[in-house]
Amino acid sequence: MSDKEKKRFHEMAETDKKRYDAEMQNYTPPKGEKQRGKKRKQMKDPDAPKRSLSAFFWFSNDERGKVKGENPEYSEMTAYKKKKNPALQQAAQPVPEDVDDDEEDVEDDDE
Template identity: 55%
Template sequence: MPRSKNDSKPRGRMTAYAFFVQTCREEHKKKHPDESVVFSEFSRKCAERWKTMSDKEKKRFQEMADRDKKRYEQEMQHYVPEKGEKGRGKKRRHTKDPNAPKRSLSAFFWFCNDERPKVKGMNPEYGVGEIAKELGRLWAEADPEVKRKYEAMAERDKARYEREMTAYKKRGKPDAAAPPPDDDDDEGDDDGDDDDEDE
């Protein structure tokens, strides 16, 4: 997320594994400066290498992470948030009606719902941000045929949302009983509603 020009919030701290991956990336660039890296393949190899490393080998990266943690904590002691920044990202202008229809998912989010467990399985040490980055790369590299499948799912979900939103607006009152969904809606709900709640 872009920060404002005056925002001096300290950079977040890095884990030992993040330092390891960064080092691997730098080594790879030195050895193969003109070679483009397939991130999914590269990250898988890093994860495999990390798993087989001894604690002694990992120690150097743990020390780097410890130093970075101290740096971060020290910088945070002197950090004063910008005026009005304190609750940024937490305050909302209005509370969401729990009876409102669940928003439709984009093709990318349908793709993520299917691929996230695979990425987590291949990279158990990844945090949320690293998983999101990897999913973004996989989506960018996905075949047009694969993307079409998820775009079709997104279109069906969008149509479901529009139908439900129209019915919701007609009811007018948020606490009015919702009409029972038809068979098409059940299929759409099975595909994504449960997954969406995890996000």
């Protein structure tokens, strides 16, 4: 279809849209008719049983122990939290303790 033919239909659509908007400003639905709009989400029963695990979750539960055993240094979530929260970065840094100095002070007091 050429642009000239398309233009005619676009103009018709614009005029019809203006007519529709004007009609809808004064529209009130009949009393017996339901309102259209968002459907409400059905409330979930809190006492209902949970669904069974999928095959992927059964597999993941079996493999998790193996992976954690082979790679104890993996701690992706703690690294992520440290990166996002500067307070955790400071708390995570080891504080050097002078254990030897405390023991020497105690020995000097005894003499």
